[in-house]
Amino acid sequence: MPTDYKLGTCKWCETVGEVFRDNMLCDDCDSNTVYCLVCRQRQHYESKCRHIFQSHGWAEWHGAGVDPNDEEMKVPFHRLLSAMGEDFAVDLKTAIRSGKFYTWIVAPMIGGGGSLYLYGMPDRDGRRMVASWGDVLIGLGEGQHADDLADGYHWLVSLHQRRTTKANRTTIAWIDQWLWPFARQGMAS
Ligand SMILES: [Zn+2]
Ligand SMILES: [Zn+2]
Secondary structure, eight states, X not given: OOOSEEEEEOTTTOOEEEEETTTOOOHHHHHHEEEETTTTEEEETTBOOTTOEEOTXXXXXXXXXXXXXXXXXXXXXXXXXXXXXXXXXXXXXXHHHTTOOEEEEESSOTTSOOEEEEETOOOBTTBOOTTHHHHHXXXXXXXXXXXXXXXXXXXXXXXXXXXXXXXHHHHHHHHHHHHHHHHHHHHHO
Protein backbone atom coordinates (compact mmCIF):
# COMPACT_ATOMS: atom_id res chain seq x y z
CA MET A 1 0.00 0.00 0.00
CA PRO A 2 1.44 3.38 -0.91
CA THR A 3 1.35 5.83 1.94
CA ASP A 4 1.86 9.55 2.37
CA TYR A 5 4.59 8.87 4.89
CA LYS A 6 8.07 7.49 4.80
CA LEU A 7 10.84 7.08 7.31
CA GLY A 8 13.17 10.04 7.35
CA THR A 9 14.47 13.14 9.10
CA CYS A 10 12.03 16.02 9.46
CA LYS A 11 13.28 19.00 7.47
CA TRP A 12 12.29 21.43 10.23
CA CYS A 13 12.77 19.83 13.67
CA GLU A 14 15.27 17.21 12.47
CA THR A 15 13.57 14.41 14.39
CA VAL A 16 13.93 10.99 12.77
CA GLY A 17 10.64 9.19 12.21
CA GLU A 18 7.62 9.26 9.94
CA VAL A 19 7.67 12.22 7.60
CA PHE A 20 5.41 13.24 4.72
CA ARG A 21 6.80 12.14 1.37
CA ASP A 22 5.98 15.41 -0.38
CA ASN A 23 7.50 17.91 2.04
CA MET A 24 9.72 15.81 4.36
CA LEU A 25 8.01 17.19 7.47
CA CYS A 26 6.72 15.31 10.51
CA ASP A 27 3.01 15.61 11.36
CA ASP A 28 3.66 18.27 13.96
CA CYS A 29 5.79 20.50 11.75
CA ASP A 30 3.44 20.00 8.81
CA SER A 31 0.64 21.71 10.73
CA ASN A 32 2.66 24.17 12.82
CA THR A 33 4.96 25.58 10.19
CA VAL A 34 4.44 27.24 6.84
CA TYR A 35 6.69 28.51 4.08
CA CYS A 36 6.76 32.31 3.80
CA LEU A 37 7.09 33.54 0.20
CA VAL A 38 8.42 36.90 1.40
CA CYS A 39 11.13 35.59 3.74
CA ARG A 40 11.73 32.58 1.46
CA GLN A 41 11.90 30.31 4.45
CA ARG A 42 9.68 28.16 6.61
CA GLN A 43 8.22 29.75 9.75
CA HIS A 44 6.99 28.18 12.97
CA TYR A 45 3.84 29.58 14.58
CA GLU A 46 5.66 30.20 17.84
CA SER A 47 8.19 32.56 16.28
CA LYS A 48 6.94 33.63 12.92
CA CYS A 49 7.57 36.54 10.60
CA ARG A 50 5.02 39.28 10.00
CA HIS A 51 3.84 38.15 6.57
CA ILE A 52 1.86 35.14 7.71
CA PHE A 53 -0.79 34.36 10.31
CA GLN A 54 -3.25 31.67 11.30
CA SER A 55 -6.88 32.58 10.74
CA HIS A 56 -9.16 33.12 13.67
CA GLY A 57 -11.18 30.03 14.46
CA TRP A 58 -9.83 27.72 11.74
CA ALA A 59 -6.14 28.28 12.35
CA GLU A 60 -5.38 28.04 8.64
CA TRP A 61 -2.34 29.83 7.28
CA HIS A 62 -2.94 33.11 5.48
CA GLY A 63 -1.15 36.39 4.81
CA ALA A 64 0.87 38.11 2.12
CA GLY A 65 3.62 35.50 2.62
CA VAL A 66 1.29 32.53 2.08
CA ASP A 67 -1.07 33.62 -0.72
CA PRO A 68 -0.88 37.17 -2.09
CA ASN A 69 -4.19 36.65 -3.96
CA ASP A 70 -6.08 35.08 -1.08
CA GLU A 71 -9.76 35.50 -1.96
CA GLU A 72 -10.72 34.06 1.42
CA MET A 73 -9.35 37.16 3.10
CA LYS A 74 -11.43 39.60 1.05
CA VAL A 75 -14.55 39.39 3.22
CA PRO A 76 -12.61 39.71 6.51
CA PHE A 77 -10.67 42.63 5.04
CA HIS A 78 -13.87 44.36 3.89
CA ARG A 79 -15.24 43.85 7.41
CA LEU A 80 -12.20 45.70 8.78
CA LEU A 81 -12.71 48.55 6.28
CA SER A 82 -16.37 48.79 7.31
CA ALA A 83 -15.28 49.12 10.93
CA MET A 84 -12.62 51.73 10.09
CA GLY A 85 -14.66 53.80 7.63
CA GLU A 86 -14.29 55.45 4.24
CA ASP A 87 -11.55 57.97 5.20
CA PHE A 88 -9.33 55.13 6.32
CA ALA A 89 -10.00 53.09 3.16
CA VAL A 90 -9.20 56.04 0.86
CA ASP A 91 -6.02 56.91 2.76
CA LEU A 92 -4.91 53.29 2.94
CA LYS A 93 -5.16 53.03 -0.83
CA THR A 94 -3.07 56.21 -1.15
CA ALA A 95 -0.50 54.83 1.29
CA ILE A 96 -0.15 51.46 -0.44
CA ARG A 97 0.03 53.04 -3.91
CA SER A 98 2.76 55.40 -2.74
CA GLY A 99 4.90 52.35 -1.94
CA LYS A 100 5.43 53.56 1.61
CA PHE A 101 2.88 51.53 3.53
CA TYR A 102 3.98 49.24 6.30
CA THR A 103 2.99 48.78 9.91
CA TRP A 104 5.03 48.64 13.03
CA ILE A 105 3.75 47.20 16.28
CA VAL A 106 5.18 48.03 19.66
CA ALA A 107 3.98 45.65 22.37
CA PRO A 108 1.38 42.89 22.07
CA MET A 109 -0.84 42.33 19.07
CA ILE A 110 -4.51 43.10 18.73
CA GLY A 111 -6.31 42.95 22.06
CA GLY A 112 -3.26 43.79 24.11
CA GLY A 113 -2.84 47.57 23.82
CA GLY A 114 0.51 49.09 22.90
CA SER A 115 1.23 51.20 19.84
CA LEU A 116 0.70 50.51 16.18
CA TYR A 117 2.14 52.75 13.48
CA LEU A 118 0.78 52.83 9.95
CA TYR A 119 3.56 54.36 7.88
CA GLY A 120 2.65 56.02 4.60
CA MET A 121 -0.81 57.11 5.76
CA PRO A 122 -1.28 60.72 4.57
CA ASP A 123 -1.94 63.62 6.94
CA ARG A 124 -5.56 64.62 7.47
CA ASP A 125 -6.39 68.30 8.05
CA GLY A 126 -2.77 68.94 8.96
CA ARG A 127 -2.83 66.11 11.47
CA ARG A 128 -0.26 63.31 11.43
CA MET A 129 -2.19 60.05 11.11
CA VAL A 130 0.61 57.47 11.31
CA ALA A 131 -0.10 56.71 14.97
CA SER A 132 -3.74 57.91 15.06
CA TRP A 133 -5.05 55.20 12.73
CA GLY A 134 -3.12 52.66 14.76
CA ASP A 135 -4.89 53.87 17.90
CA VAL A 136 -8.25 53.34 16.20
CA LEU A 137 -7.23 49.81 15.16
CA ILE A 138 -6.04 48.98 18.65
CA GLY A 139 -9.33 50.32 20.03
CA LEU A 140 -11.18 47.90 17.73
CA GLY A 141 -8.89 45.10 18.83
CA GLU A 142 -9.93 45.72 22.41
CA GLY A 143 -13.61 46.03 21.54
CA GLN A 144 -16.37 43.46 21.40
CA HIS A 145 -15.93 42.74 17.67
CA ALA A 146 -12.21 42.02 17.91
CA ASP A 147 -12.62 38.36 16.94
CA ASP A 148 -14.52 39.25 13.76
CA LEU A 149 -11.84 41.77 12.76
CA ALA A 150 -8.76 39.69 13.57
CA ASP A 151 -8.25 38.18 10.10
CA GLY A 152 -8.62 41.50 8.28
CA TYR A 153 -6.24 43.13 10.72
CA HIS A 154 -3.66 40.38 10.37
CA TRP A 155 -3.87 40.64 6.59
CA LEU A 156 -3.21 44.38 6.83
CA VAL A 157 -0.13 44.00 9.00
CA SER A 158 1.21 41.21 6.76
CA LEU A 159 1.81 43.81 4.04
CA HIS A 160 5.17 45.44 3.38
CA GLN A 161 5.97 48.50 1.29
CA ARG A 162 8.30 46.70 -1.13
CA ARG A 163 8.35 43.00 -0.40
CA THR A 164 4.66 42.17 -0.85
CA THR A 165 3.89 43.89 -4.14
CA LYS A 166 1.36 41.25 -5.29
CA ALA A 167 -0.52 41.31 -1.99
CA ASN A 168 -0.44 45.11 -2.08
CA ARG A 169 -2.10 45.06 -5.51
CA THR A 170 -4.69 42.57 -4.23
CA THR A 171 -5.40 44.84 -1.27
CA ILE A 172 -5.87 47.90 -3.50
CA ALA A 173 -8.36 45.93 -5.63
CA TRP A 174 -10.25 44.93 -2.47
CA ILE A 175 -10.31 48.57 -1.30
CA ASP A 176 -11.68 49.66 -4.71
CA GLN A 177 -14.39 47.01 -4.52
CA TRP A 178 -15.32 48.16 -1.03
CA LEU A 179 -15.28 51.85 -2.01
CA TRP A 180 -17.43 51.39 -5.11
CA PRO A 181 -20.82 51.75 -3.32
CA PHE A 182 -19.58 55.07 -1.89
CA ALA A 183 -18.47 56.28 -5.33
CA ARG A 184 -21.91 55.41 -6.71
CA GLN A 185 -23.63 57.33 -3.92
CA GLY A 186 -21.41 60.30 -4.75
CA MET A 187 -22.48 60.23 -8.41
CA ALA A 188 -26.16 59.98 -7.57
CA SER A 189 -26.16 62.99 -5.28
ZN1 LIG B 1 9.27 18.04 12.63
ZN1 LIG C 1 7.82 36.22 6.13
